[in-house]
Amino acid sequence: xxxxxxxxxxxxxxxxxYMRAFPEHCRDAxxxxxxxxxxxxxDNCSNIxxxxxxxxxxxxxxxxDLLRGVCKLPIYVSNSYDIPEFVNDKTLAFFxxxxxxxxxxxxxxxxxxxxxxxxxxxxxxxxxxxECPLCIKxxxxxxxxxxxxxxxxxxxAMVERIGLLSFPLNLPAAIDFLANESYTAEKIGKKIAKxxxxxxxxxxxxxxxxxxxxxxxxxxxxxxxxxSHCNVLPEMNHNEIxxxxxxxxxxxxxxxxxxxxxxxxxxxxxxxxxxxSKNSKVLDIGLKGKTIVERLFYGIxxxxxxxxxxxLHNKKDPSENENITKLKRxxxx
Numbered sequence: 001x002x003x004x005x006x007x008x009x010x011x012x013x014x015x016x017x018y019m020r021a022f023p024e025h026c027r028d029a030x031x032x033x034x035x036x037x038x039x040x041x042x043d044n045c046s047n048i049x050x051x052x053x054x055x056x057x058x059x060x061x062x063x064x065d066l067l068r069g070v071c072k073l074p075i076y077v078s079n080s081y082d083i084p085e086f087v088n089d090k091t092l093a094f095f096x097x098x099x100x101x102x103x104x105x106x107x108x109x110x111x112x113x114x115x116x117x118x119x120x121x122x123x124x125x126x127x128x129x130x131e132c133p134l135c136i137k138x139x140x141x142x143x144x145x146x147x148x149x150x151x152x153x154x155x156x157a158m159v160e161r162i163g164l165l166s167f168p169l170n171l172p173a174a175i176d177f178l179a180n181e182s183y184t185a186e187k188i189g190k191k192i193a194k195x196x197x198x199x200x201x202x203x204x205x206x207x208x209x210x211x212x213x214x215x216x217x218x219x220x221x222x223x224x225x226x227x228s229h230c231n232v233l234p235e236m237n238h239n240e241i242x243x244x245x246x247x248x249x250x251x252x253x254x255x256x257x258x259x260x261x262x263x264x265x266x267x268x269x270x271x272x273x274x275x276x277s278k279n280s281k282v283l284d285i286g287l288k289g290k291t292i293v294e295r296l297f298y299g300i301x302x303x304x305x306x307x308x309x310x311x312l313h314n315k316k317d318p319s320e321n322e323n324i325t326k327l328k329r330x331x332x333x
Contacts, residue, residue: 023179025149052096055144061211098144100126189305199252216303
């Protein structure tokens, strides 16, 4: 397949360049955040609330996964207009909207503001940037899903700076790792795209990587224009595993594996793989990296590239979002 010709023909917004620049986006986001003054004290925070939608909202799920073993406070992630009852003046609340005009995020932001939550916004402009007293401004003019580094790194850096972690994340080292592995991630992404072409991908990972498979699920929908399914182990072993049928040859299973898996988790993956591989294609994707930050973002890079090259296979502009655009017009009317 001549990818160069397909890129010229279908990649109208030059999405590939943004995917390749992901490590630099992370580095720049860290620099931007380092210049932001914050007065919130860890002793005055009892929980963390993160709200966002779509390409902006996935930053909350990623944060929850990455901090689950090191954050001293509970983290609640929302993709809704509403906020939970516990949000109050001791809540550290992040509102992420790349455009700054996402209606669900603005509605939740207004409610949190009424309850005097400690609010940090992340946006490129719009109402959120204007109305949020402490808002981290990121570069404008792109699709939210292309700006993941700018929308996620500031949350991680802020939580760490306020002193809410029991162990440092070492984000600069993780970003260096991602820069060194970007080329490899793209090669793997190309192979995956070829393998799952004209298939329905089923994405599995352990529960600490739920945001990884959810991100890839979203990227396959928006970039590639296909439907996929995702779930995590061990939960899917308690229900979904019963529903497999050997004649479902149109499925392609992607197992995202971590070398730090426990012995029980390895057995679960091996058993699940044995069941689904009888008539379906199965790919194991190893998540490289010394830390969960490195491994999760490495997996995200692979998934992003896979969704991009699959879009080319499908003769689709990866930046096109026809159904989302139509829905926004209906809601605006």
